[in-house]
Amino acid sequence: MTVKFTKYHGLGNDFILIDNRASSEPSLTPDQAIQLCDRHFGIGADGVIFALPGQNGNDYSMRIFNSDGSEPEMCGNGIRCLAKFIADLEAQDISSDPNNITPRSYKIHTLAGVITPKLENNGLVTVDMGLPQLTASEIPTTLAPADQKVINQPLDVAGKTWLVTCVSMGNPHCLTFVDDVAAISLETIGTLFEHHAVFPQRTNTEFIEVVRPDYLKMRVWERGAGITLACGTGACATVVAGVLNGKCDRRATVELPGGCLEIEWSEIDQRVYMTGAAEQVFTGVL
Numbered sequence: 001m002t003v004k005f006t007k008y009h010g011l012g013n014d015f016i017l018i019d020n021r022a023s024s025e026p027s028l029t030p031d032q033a034i035q036l037c038d039r040h041f042g043i044g045a046d047g048v049i050f051a052l053p054g055q056n057g058n059d060y061s062m063r064i065f066n067s068d069g070s071e072p073e074m075c076g077n078g079i080r081c082l083a084k085f086i087a088d089l090e091a092q093d094i095s096s097d098p099n100n101i102t103p104r105s106y107k108i109h110t111l112a113g114v115i116t117p118k119l120e121n122n123g124l125v126t127v128d129m130g131l132p133q134l135t136a137s138e139i140p141t142t143l144a145p146a147d148q149k150v151i152n153q154p155l156d157v158a159g160k161t162w163l164v165t166c167v168s169m170g171n172p173h174c175l176t177f178v179d180d181v182a183a184i185s186l187e188t189i190g191t192l193f194e195h196h197a198v199f200p201q202r203t204n205t206e207f208i209e210v211v212r213p214d215y216l217k218m219r220v221w222e223r224g225a226g227i228t229l230a231c232g233t234g235a236c237a238t239v240v241a242g243v244l245n246g247k248c249d250r251r252a253t254v255e256l257p258g259g260c261l262e263i264e265w266s267e268i269d270q271r272v273y274m275t276g277a278a279e280q281v282f283t284g285v286l
């Protein structure tokens with residue numbers, strides 16, 4: 001079997017992109033994704049993303065496997081990479097200069113609904129990430145009754161009580177504010193949050209330090225991928241949690257180990273908008 005791929009990253013959150021436009025089923029299995037994501041025996045990545053044909057009038061569909069083979073509903077950094085990948089594929093299709101892409105947006109069907117990334121003139125990608133979901137049943141978590149929000153609730157992990165806020169950006173996030181993100185032992189406690197019994201579909205976990213109301217530092221443990229250099233849905237959830245806890249502005253910069261994302265939770269339409277980079281690394285053939 002021969003499979004062409006392109007490696008992209010969004011702030012060091014890296015993905016193997018597959019042109020899957022000829023079929024509505026991913027051309028690789030979750031087990032193959034695990035092998036390809038391996039950083040020693042494979043290509044190395046946090047996940048594999050498939051560009052599939054659109055559904056219900058949307059331009060394209062996105063499916064993604066985490067590096068552990070599980071399938072998340074959405075990926076913020078991944079969908080910025082997908083937008084660049086699609087623009088490159090379309091440019092190749094019409095044999096034009098790939099650097100001369102007209103700024104445009106795509107309606108992408110995902111397991112979390114329709115998400116709209118837009119390629120900006122400056123090379124960045126802005127994504128309409130949709131409405132955050134806040135009730136316990138939407139996260140999902142058993143930390144509160146189904147129809148209630150989880151804001152600043154105690155959660156015991158590793159012998160300590162953490163005050164957590166839960167937000168779904170299509171995928172689940174558990175967020176906690178700390179004095180110093182650098183002091184958090186992510187490698188030890190991340191997995192304990194991910195697999196905590198109160199999260200029936202596991203969770204992504206973000207540790208946030210408020211530097212200023214418009215500038216937050218965040219480190220993430222991702223469900224299905226562990227420590228990553230950045231998480232787009234996690235950065236969006238960070239600002240939503242910050243606003244819900246009265247700790248940040250609705251528009252803020254989120255600094256992650258791999259770089260910064262600009263996030264806005266719009267007061268006008270209540271949707272979350274994310275702007276950041278997406279870069280091609282290399283192409284190859286399996």
Ligand SMILES: N[C@@H](CCC[C@H](N)C(=O)O)C(=O)O
Binds near residue numbers: 071075077223230233
């Ligand atoms: N890195 C992503 C999130 C990828 C999915 C996540 N690991 C999950 O299982 O929910 C992002 O940039 O949002």
